[in-house]
Amino acid sequence: MVFNYDASDPLAVITAAPPSETPEQKAAREEREAESRRISNQIDEELRLHKADLKKHEQMVKILLLGQSESGKSTTLKNFRMQFAAENWAKERASWRTVIQLNLVRSVNAILDAVKHPDADDGSKIPLTEKHQLLAIRLSPLRRVEEDLKRLLGAAANPVEVAVPSSPTRTVSPRPSAEFYVRSWEWQSFVEASQNRSENSHPRTRHEGANSIDISEIIARCSEDIRELWEDDIIQDMVKRRGLRLEDSATFFLNASERIAARDYHPGDDDVLRARLLCRNIVPLSWTSNLASDGKTLTWKLYDVGGSRTQRQAWLPYFEQVTAIIFLAPISCFDERLAEDPRVNRLEDSFILWKAICSSQLLKSTTMIIFLNKIDLLAKKIANGVMVRQFLPSYADRPNETKAVVKYLKTKFRDTARNYSPEPRTCHIYATTVVDTHETAQILVSVRDGIMREHLKKATLM
CATH class of the missing domain: 3.40.50.300 (P-loop containing nucleotide triphosphate hydrolases)
Structure with a gap:
């Protein structure tokens, strides 16, 4: 029996068709060979993609x-x-002004909440004076400012009720107000767009609600009162005795309140690092x-x-x-x-x-x-x-x-x-x-x- 095959191909003798192959057998063989080539090509492609994926991840x-x-x-x-x-950091730094203002205002409002209830945890009275009550009245516009700042940021309330444990060895004071968060990490673009609208619109045509220029003006007018409130010895003692749990950065911003409250304030790197804004994304x-x-x-x-x-x-x-x-x-x-x-x-x-x-x-x-x-x-x-x-x-x-x-x-x-x-x-x-x-x-x-x-x-x- 003689097989016809290409002598230059060492595998041809294996793959050569039998000389007595019928048309039906030939069709079946060619179909099998085509399926084998398809599977082989598929394996080659998967290996290529896997190798490319590995190479990609090697570089990431x-x-x-x-x-x-x-x-x-x-x-x-x-x-x-x-x-x-x-x-990118340099470009986005200015947008943090709104967050820093909110951090400062929230801390002030937390102290004002404590002024409303001048009782220490041990039942004693904290000796607040008429001066403190007057400061609370003069700083009352900051309540609205806090809500306006949250709206500028697209923030949402996230109330967190924190009970004060009775054990004297494992204590923590509650936060003075509900935590808040923004819905998207792209809040900076939202703030920048809002600031552009405020700067380019006439005061008489500005829409009702949050406005960065008006907010900054109110904070600037409250600057001296914020400083006086924070530097007051009785207030400092009240914060300590009440165990008022402010944000970690509250002291930094309150100490820098005059600088942050300035109408031409521009955040520095240290300010932005300490600014807190919870994002759910x-x-x-x-x-x-x-x-x-x-x-x-x-x-x-x-x-x-x-x-x-x-x-x-x-x-x-x-x-x-x-x-x-x-x-x-x-x-x-x-x-x-x-x-x-x-x-x-x-x-x-x-x-x-x-x-x-x-x-x-x-x-x-x-x-x-x-x-x-x-x-x-x-x-x-x-x-x-x-x-x-x-x-x-x-x-x-x-x-x-x-x-x-x-x-x-x-x-x-x-x-x-x-x-x-x-x-x-x-x-x-x-x-x-x-x-x-x-x-x-x-x-x-x-x-x-x-x-x-x-x-x-x-x-x-x-």
């Missing part, structure tokens, strides 16, 4: 900012913007950098995914293909409770969150970084005589000193990562005060370089 770094509400995630994101997206940041090794461009994507308990359910979809997680644990809150659940100590909540993150199989190869944040506030509390072991029994008889507390917490978080991670990995821990721009800039450069090294190492292994 995805970072998540995680942690409870008020842990400093938004401030860290702003630091990243300042450090690695400076051009995921807040992204992107920038690019060049790889010195081969001249290729590396794309960085950073996400602040929110920290309140109602937002944590949105974290999971972002865990896929994460290069690194920066977890913020506010260690100054060892004596505070969650606004969402006053039964839970805030530091304990950070421990629980960190354990869950370390245990996730989806994150087993992810670089883990912890910022033990707000060490400046921790130092102030310790200097004021607050005993850490009273709120954190496991601290035992260790020295009630900032360095000792930070060292203990570093060990506790590192041990959790070692004991609960699915695979062995290094955990990078930094003690931070993210409102300190100079110190944080140095840390972020170190973090970026470390993430890049880990990313390139994994990309090489792939």
